[in-house]
Every structure is written in structure tokens, then in C-alpha cells.
Amino acid sequence: MIQQSLETAWPADLPATDDRELLAAGRALLRADATGAGRAKWPDIFPDSDQVTPAFATARFRIQAAIARRAGSPDKAVVHLVWAGIDRGGTFTDLRITDWHFTRTTSKKGAATWTPQPRT
Structure with missing residues (x-):
């Protein structure tokens, strides 16, 4: 229900390959942010990833809906x-x-990738 509401309110506007790449990265970032696990993969986003899991980390979580x-x-x-x-x-x-x-x-070899931006 939530997924359908998001998709109706905000129609898709990305190529399918970009959509899949962004959704996978977004889910992984959320998992790292919410649980503290896997933060070292993004040192620009989580500069203190070598420290203990933050006190606010969730013990369990699930994604209810996601769009890119x-x-x-x-x-x-x-x-x-x-x-x-x-x-x-x-x-x-x-x-x-x-x-x-x-x-x-875009890399020097011409390969394009999506890079997460630190929160401001």
C-alpha cells in the first residue's frame, strides 16, 4: 500500500538500470545507518564507522517502501x-x-556510477 502510494505520487523517471542500482545502494545505506552494520563501506557518509554502533541504532528494521x-x-x-x-x-x-x-x-574509463552524498 505504501509502495503504491509513493509510485502514484511520484512517477518513475529513471532508466531501469539506474533505478535498480540506486534502490540497492539506498537500502544498503539505510541498513548501515539504522543498525550501524556495514558503515565502513561508506567512509564519506559515516566517518566514525570504526567506533561502536551508535546508541540510537535499531535492533531490527524493515523497509516498507522505496523509490528512486x-x-x-x-x-x-x-x-x-x-x-x-x-x-x-x-x-x-x-x-x-x-x-x-x-x-x-563518471570514471576516467567512462563508467558511470551513482555516488551517495553526505547529509547536510
Whole structure:
């Protein structure tokens, strides 16, 4: 239901390959942010990844819906995630919203990839 609402409100505007790449990265970033696990993969996003898991980390979480869309230009995108989690104290919260912004970068060999941007 949530997924359908997002897709209706914000029609798809990315090629399927970009959409899949962005959704996979957005989900992985959310998992790292919400649980503390896997943060070392993105040192620019999580500069303190070598420290212990933050106290606010959720013990369990699930993604309820996710979409990837352009963000103003062909080389910018946002992954919009709606998720639920249980913190370490046992408090459940659903319909949490997290947005991850990405910029398309091109390597010297011409390969384009989506790079997550630090939160400001």
C-alpha cells in the first residue's frame, strides 16, 4: 500500500538500470545507518564507522517502501525510503522516512556510477 502510494505520487523517471542500482545502494545505506552494520563501506557518509554502533541504532528494521527518482537534473537522484524499526529498548516505530541523495559520477574509463552524498 505504501509502495503504491509513493509510485502514484511520484512517477518513475529513471532508466531501469539506474533505478535498480540506486534502490540497492539506498537500502544498503539505510541498513548501515539504522543498525550501524556495514558503515565502513561508506567512509564519506559515516566517518566514525570504526567506533561502536551508535546508541540510537535499531535492533531490527524493515523497509516498507522505496523509490528512486531524479532530483532536479539527470545527474542527481534521491532514494526515498519508508521504514519501520524497533530500537534496543523495544519501542516500535513505523513510517519513518529517510532520503539518500546521489550524484552520478563518471570514471576516467567512462563508467558511470551513482555516488551517495553526505547529509547536510
